[in-house]
Structure formats: C-alpha cells, structure tokens
Amino acid sequence: MLGKRYEAQAAAVDALADVSFTVEAGEVFGFLGRNGAGKSTTVRILTTLLAPTSGTARVGGHDVMEEPSAVRQMIGAALQEAALDELMTGREHLVLAGRLVGLTKPAAGERADELLTAFGLSGAADRVAATYSGGMRRRLDVSMAMVRRPPVLFLDEPTTGLDPQGRRALWQHIADLRSEGTAVFLTTQYLAEADELADRVAIIHDGRIAAIGTPQELKDRVDVTTVRLEVGAASRATAAAVTGDRSGVPAMLARLAAAGVEIERLAIMPPTLEDVFVKLTGSEIEVSAGLGEGGSLSAVRRGLGRS
Amino acid sequence: MMPLRLLLVRNLREGARNPVLAYALPIIIPLAVLVLVAKTLYRVTELPGFPTTNYAEWMAPAIIMLTAMTGVGYAATSLVIDIQSGFLDRLRLLDAKPTTLLLSRALFDVVRVLPAGAVLLVVGIALGTDLNEGVLGVLLLFVLLTVWAAAYGGLYFVVALATRNAQAPLALAPLFLPLQFLSTQFVPESLLPGWVQALAAWNPFTYMIDAARAMTTGPLTAGPVVEAFAVALGLLIVTHAAARRAFVKAVSGK
Numbered sequence: 001m002l003g004k005r006y007e008a009q010a011a012a013v014d015a016l017a018d019v020s021f022t023v024e025a026g027e028v029f030g031f032l033g034r035n036g037a038g039k040s041t042t043v044r045i046l047t048t049l050l051a052p053t054s055g056t057a058r059v060g061g062h063d064v065m066e067e068p069s070a071v072r073q074m075i076g077a078a079l080q081e082a083a084l085d086e087l088m089t090g091r092e093h094l095v096l097a098g099r100l101v102g103l104t105k106p107a108a109g110e111r112a113d114e115l116l117t118a119f120g121l122s123g124a125a126d127r128v129a130a131t132y133s134g135g136m137r138r139r140l141d142v143s144m145a146m147v148r149r150p151p152v153l154f155l156d157e158p159t160t161g162l163d164p165q166g167r168r169a170l171w172q173h174i175a176d177l178r179s180e181g182t183a184v185f186l187t188t189q190y191l192a193e194a195d196e197l198a199d200r201v202a203i204i205h206d207g208r209i210a211a212i213g214t215p216q217e218l219k220d221r222v223d224v225t226t227v228r229l230e231v232g233a234a235s236r237a238t239a240a241a242v243t244g245d246r247s248g249v250p251a252m253l254a255r256l257a258a259a260g261v262e263i264e265r266l267a268i269m270p271p272t273l274e275d276v277f278v279k280l281t282g283s284e285i286e287v288s289a290g291l292g293e294g295g296s297l298s299a300v301r302r303g304l305g306r307s
Numbered sequence: 308m309m310p311l312r313l314l315l316v317r318n319l320r321e322g323a324r325n326p327v328l329a330y331a332l333p334i335i336i337p338l339a340v341l342v343l344v345a346k347t348l349y350r351v352t353e354l355p356g357f358p359t360t361n362y363a364e365w366m367a368p369a370i371i372m373l374t375a376m377t378g379v380g381y382a383a384t385s386l387v388i389d390i391q392s393g394f395l396d397r398l399r400l401l402d403a404k405p406t407t408l409l410l411s412r413a414l415f416d417v418v419r420v421l422p423a424g425a426v427l428l429v430v431g432i433a434l435g436t437d438l439n440e441g442v443l444g445v446l447l448l449f450v451l452l453t454v455w456a457a458a459y460g461g462l463y464f465v466v467a468l469a470t471r472n473a474q475a476p477l478a479l480a481p482l483f484l485p486l487q488f489l490s491t492q493f494v495p496e497s498l499l500p501g502w503v504q505a506l507a508a509w510n511p512f513t514y515m516i517d518a519a520r521a522m523t524t525g526p527l528t529a530g531p532v533v534e535a536f537a538v539a540l541g542l543l544i545v546t547h548a549a550a551r552r553a554f555v556k557a558v559s560g561k
Contacts, residue, residue, distance in 0.1 A: 049396055051559075072402040083393030087321045099313050100401040128324075144397065 018208045019055075023183050023200075025151070028174060030198030030215075031187040032273075034281055038207045039187040040080050043156045046185065047077045060152055073101075076150035080157050082141035086130035090121050090140050093129065097147040115143040120169065134161040142170065146177075153177060154185045159193060171197055191273040201273070203280050210280040215273055224275040227252065230265040310403045314411035318382075322419065333378030333423040338430060341370040344493075345434055356497050359524070367431025368448075368519035369492040371424050372512070375452055376483040378420035379460035382412040383467035383476045390557055391473065405558045406551065409464070413547070416460040417453050424452045431523075439525035447532065448522040454539040455515050461546025468553035486512045514538040 019042060023029040033039045044050035046057055048068035057064045060074035084093060091112050098108030116122045119139040129137060138161050145153060155174070159167045174184055174197055188194050194201050195215050202212040211218055225246050246268060256263060322329035345363035352360050359365050389395050389408060398408055428445070432438065438445060463476040487493070489506045490513040496504055507513045518535030521527050 047400060049399060069402055072400060075400070077400050079393060079396060081393050083397040085317070085389070085392065085394050087324060088317065092317075092320070096313060096317065097397075097401055100310055100398070100403050145400075148401075 019204065021202055021209065021212060023152075023185060025183050026178055026181045027199045028178050028184040028186055028197050030194035030201040031185060031204060032189075032191065032194055032201060032277060033187075033204035035189075037204045037281075039204060040156055042204070043077070043079065043154050043185070043187060047075060047079075047154055048072055073148075074150060075152045075154060076145035076148060077154035078138075078142040078145040078156060078158055079154075080160075082137040083144075084129040084132075084137055084140060087128055089126050089128050090116060090132070090136075091125040093140060093144055094147060097144050101148040103147075111147060115146060118173065119143045120166070135163055135166050138162055139166060139170075151181070152183045152185070156187045157189060158186070159188065159190065167193075191277055195273045203277060205281045211276065218273065218276045219271045222271050222276050222279050224271050224279060225249070226269045226271070226275065228265075228267045228269060229263055231256075231261050231263055310407045311411055311414075314398075314403075314408060315414055318385075318411055318415035319418065321385075322415065329381070329419060330422050332381075333374055333419055334426050336377045337370045337373045337423065337427050340373065341366055341427065341430060341434070348493075351494060354494070354498060356495065358495055361435045363431065363434035364436045364524060366492070367427065367434065367436040368523045369487075369490075369516040371427045371431065371448065371523075372452060372455060372515040372519050373483065373487065373492075374423035374427055375420050375456035375459050375515075376486070376512075377480075378423050379416045379456055380463045380476045380480060381419065382416040382460065383463035384473045386412045386464065386554075387467045387471060387473040387475075390471065395558065399558075406554065409551065409554050413457060413460060413464065413550075416463075417456045420452065420456040421449065424449060436523060438523055440522055440527040444522040444525070444527055447527075448519055451515065451518055451522070451532075451535055451539060454536065454543060458511075458539050458543035458546055461543060461550050464550035465546060465553055468550060468557050471557060486510055491516050511538045511542055 019038065021029070031039055031042065041050065045052045046059055046064060048064050048071050051065060059071045062070040062074070064071050088096070094112035094115055095105075095108045098111045099105065103111060112125075113122075116125045119142065121136060121139060121143070124132065124136060129140065132140065138158065142155065142158050145155070159170055162170065171193070174186070178184060178199075186194070186198065198215060200212065200214050201218060203210045203218075211221070213221075225248070227249060249268060253263070253266075341363065344366055349362040351357065352362050352365070357365075386409065389412075395405060395408060399405055428448075462482075463479055466479055467473070467476045489503055490510050491499070491507060492512070496507065499507060514531070514535045515538075517531040521531045
C-alpha cells in the first residue's frame with residue numbers, strides 16, 4: 001500500500017558500511033545492536049535529519065535526500081534523547097506539534113488530550129517538562145512522534161528509562177499501531193522486547209547488518225544450547241552455554257559427575273535472541289545470571305568446552 | 308508565517324513565565340547608569356562647550372540605545388539550548404524550516420528590548436529630558452532601537468552558533484562597556500581626546516547615540532538619522548548573514 005513501506009540502503013563512512021533492508025506496512029521491525037553499532041545513525045538518515053555519505057533510502061516511496069519534506073510528512077520519530085523544551089508544558093508540546101503539522105487550534109487541542117490520556121500524562125499535562133521524571137519525558141517524546149498519526153513510526157530505544165508498567169503500556173501501543181497498518185522501526189537494547197514485539201529483526205554490528213529475519217528464524221540459525229544448573233551445597237544458579245546442539249549435554253553431565261560436582265537442578269533451554277546476538281556480535285548486552293562457585297563453574301565452563 | 312508565529316508565541320510565553328530574567332534584567336544596567344551618572348557627575352555640564360545644563364537629558368537618549376546592548380544575548384543562549392536538547396530536530400521532523408526557529412529567537416531578542424527602552428524613556432523624561440521632536444521623534448527612536456537591537460543581537464548569535472556553547476554569549480556581555488566610553492555617550496565629541504574621537508567615528512554606537520539625541524532633544528535633521536539607520540542596517544545584514552551561515556552549518560551537523 002502506498003506510503004506504508006520503506007526501503008533503505010544507506011552507507012555512511014564511519015558509522016554505516018553496508019545496511020540494506022525493507023520494512024512493510026503493519027510490521028514492527030526491530031533494529032538491534034550494541035552502543036555505537038550504527039542504530040541511531042540509521043534512524044537519523046531515515047528520518048532525513050542526517051545525509052548519508054553514500055547510498056539511498058526511501059521512506060513511504062520518497063527518497064530521504066530528494067524529498068525530505070514528503071518523507072517528514074509520513075513519519076513520526078522519537079529519537080534516542082527526549083527532545084523537549086524544559087520550559088513548555090506537556091500539553092503545549094503536543095499542541096505546538098499539532099499546529100505545526102497543520103491541525104487547527106481545536107483539533108490540535110483534542111489530539112493533545114487523546115495522547116496525554118493514552119500515555120498517562122493527563123495529570124502532568126500543565127506542568128513544564130523540567131519537572132517531569134525520566135519516564136514521563138520519554139512518554140511525552142514518544143507521544144509527540146504520534147501527533148500526526150504517521151504511517152511510518154521510528155522509535156529509537158523508546159523504553160529506555162520506562163518503568164515496567166510504562167514499558168508494557170508502550171508495547172501495547174506499538175501492537176495497536178501495527179494492527180492499524182503502521183510500519184514501526186524500533187531500535188532497542190532489550191532483546192526480550194524485540195522478541196516480544198518485532199515481526200522481524202535485524203542485528204547491526206560494526207555498521208553492517210549481521211543478520212536479518214524473524215526472531216524464530218534467527219534463533220533456528222544458531223547452534224547454541226544453554227544449560228542452566230544449580231550445583232553443590234551453595235546451590236547457586238548458574239548458566240553455561242554449549243556450542244553445538246543438545247547432543248553435547250550428556251557428555252557434559254558425565255564430566256561433571258566424574259569431577260564430583262553434585263547437580264541439584266538442571267534445565268536445557270532453547271536459544272534466545274540474546275544467544276543470537278552474542279554469537280553475532282561477540283558480546284552480551286545483558287548479564288543474565290550470576291556466577292556460581294568460582295572453581296566449580298570454571299570447571300563447568302571448561303568441561304562444556306568448545307567441544 | 309504560521310510556524311514563525313507559533314514559535315514566537317512560544318518565546319513570549321516563556322518570557323511571561325520568567326519575567327524577571329526576560330524583561331526586568333535588560334532594564335537594570337541602563338537604569339543604574341542613567342540614575343547614578345545623572346546624580347553624581349552632573350557638574351560635567353559646567354565644562355565649556357557642553358551643550359546642555361541637564362546631564363540626565365544628555366545621557367537619556369544614549370542610555371535608551373544602550374538597552375539594546377544589555378537586553379540581547381538571552382535568545383542566542385536559548386537557541387543553542389534548542390539545538391542541544393534536540394528540540395530543533397523535533398521541529399525539523401515536524402517539517403518546520405530550521406531558520407524559522409532562528410528568526411523567532413531573533414525577534415524575541417527585540418521584543419525584550421522594547422519595554423526596557425520604554426522604561427528608560429519614561430525615567431529620562433522624569434529626570435528632565437525634553438522631547439522636543441514629539442511623537443515622530445519617539446517613533447523613529449523606537450524603530451532605530453529595534454534595528455539596533457537586532458543588529459547587535461546578531462553578534463551573540465554568531466558567537467553562540469560558532470562555538471555551540473550556550474554560555475559563550477555571556478562573554479560578549481562586557482562589550483558594551485568600551486563601546487560606551489569610546490563614543491559620545493558621556494561627553495560631546497569636542498571634549499573627547501583626539502584618539503578617542505578617531506575611535507568613536509568607527510564605533511557604530513556613536514551613530515545610534517547621535518541619532519537618538521536628534522530624535523528626542525533635537526534638532527531632528529536628516530544627517531544623523533540617515534547615518535544611524537545605514538550603520539544599523541548594515542550591521543544587521545552582516546551579523547545576521549553570518550549567524551544564518553553558522554546556524555545552517557550547525558543544523559547540517561558539520
């Protein structure tokens with residue numbers, strides 16, 4: 001459908017080397033990467049704020065370089081840092097945005113009230129942004145991105161700084177927008193969030209797309225099995241990754257038994273997006289489990305080995 | 308025009324929320340200079356060749372023009388904050404032209420100066436300044452004050468945008484001090500030392516003062532008025548062309 005599809009093929013010297021993908025209408029596209037991987041650069045290029053050094057990108061059928069104004073009229077964006085005026089109230093932010101996109105004064109006021117209610121900001125609507133908490137700032141910024149009901153929405157780490165309720169409410173909002181046909185480009189540091197929300201995911205590493213596909217496709221591609229076990233009297237939970245499929249597990253258990261390690265609990269877990277991410281980028285974003293007894297755990301890790 | 312109006316309303320609202328900083332601050336220094344000088348140094352009028360016996364009347368027109376120099380700068384700082392906070396990016400995403408933001412800030416600079424000029428005019432009258440050129444003179448005075456404020460404020464925008472430092476414009480604030488002394492603000496040209504006379508001829512503020520006197524105490528002749536507007540408009544074009552270039556560069560992320 002016209003205006004609900006965008007493609008990008010951008011390359012900016014230091015930040016982006018080779019990035020190309022297409023996002024469809026009614027799709028949530030998760031864009032994952034470590035800090036400095038090129039996520040925000042990609043968002044800034046696609047939202048016309050930054051010119052790519054080479055390559056082209058089209059959003060809603062319009063070239064971001066040739067027709068920036070046409071692109072801006074199709075998109076809403078909440079960038080990584082909440083872009084607020086400390087001296088304006090929440091309602092004034094939304095009314096100004098509404099007026100700037102061409103709404104009449106009453107229509108802009110109505111839209112502002114809708115969004116304030118939807119984002120739980122009604123109570124703080126007439127307070128200046130300087131008094132807002134981090135989560136409220138984030139919610140106001142995201143609501144500003146939605147003022148013009150854009151067919152394409154960019155959210156750059158929108159849930160950073162939100163409390164669990166705020167995060168869940170935003171997830172619900174994104175799911176609703178998707179069902180209305182909005183294309184959502186979502187960058188996030190939270191892999192569980194991408195797993196929950198995204199129809200497709202791209203992992204960007206060193207300015208290149210390292211993998212792209214549905215979360216399930218990506219998980220199927222990695223041969224990592226995580227074994228979570230509690231060992232010894234200390235009974236501390238610990239996780240170990242096995243490279244390879246589950247067939248390595250019996251051998252690992254035999255080695256642990258031979259080393260005299262007592263296993264109290266054991267779980268074999270399917271690959272997660274985090275496993276995919278670690279495998280492709282060589283690093284973890286989230287630390288998922290505390291380490292157990294130093295000695296025995298390193299034995300476990302060695303025992304599991306890269307066999 | 309619509310976006311400009313919306314952004315100007317935004318600035319006026321901010322000013323109304325912080326009236327001391329926005330409107331009272333530009334008044335303080337000129338008011339202090341006028342009252343203190345008129346009440347302490349009034350005997351300079353006894354110098355041979357001094358054109359008036361009321362020193363307040365001599366000082367008031369110059370001090371009104373001084374409000375332009377103490378009143379501007381706030382807007383340049385605010386503009387840098389708009390860039391740093393991402394608010395400018397937000398406006399660009401809403402498809403507003405970035406230069407509209409620059410223009411709205413520059414206009415507010417002028418809006419801030421006008422009440423200060425009015426207060427100083429009233430105080431000047433109270434201290435015995437005669438408005439011999441009537442309403443026309445006062446109207447011209449405020450038009451010149453507007454242009455002068457915009458021109459002088461342009462300097463602040465250039466410095467703020469070139470450094471991208473919200474504090475940098477503060478460093479420009481003391482500039483009005485040498486400009487005052489190297490002009491005809493305190494005494495007529497004939498009483499200035501020769502080297503100061505030479506510098507004063509190159510000081511744009513001298514032209515503002517001479518015209519302000521012609522517009523208030525008179526006599527209102529074309530010469531100083533035309534010269535002052537030429538100088539102020541010339542400076543306006545130069546400072547704002549430079550400010551605009553620095554702004555476009557800042558927006559494009561260079």
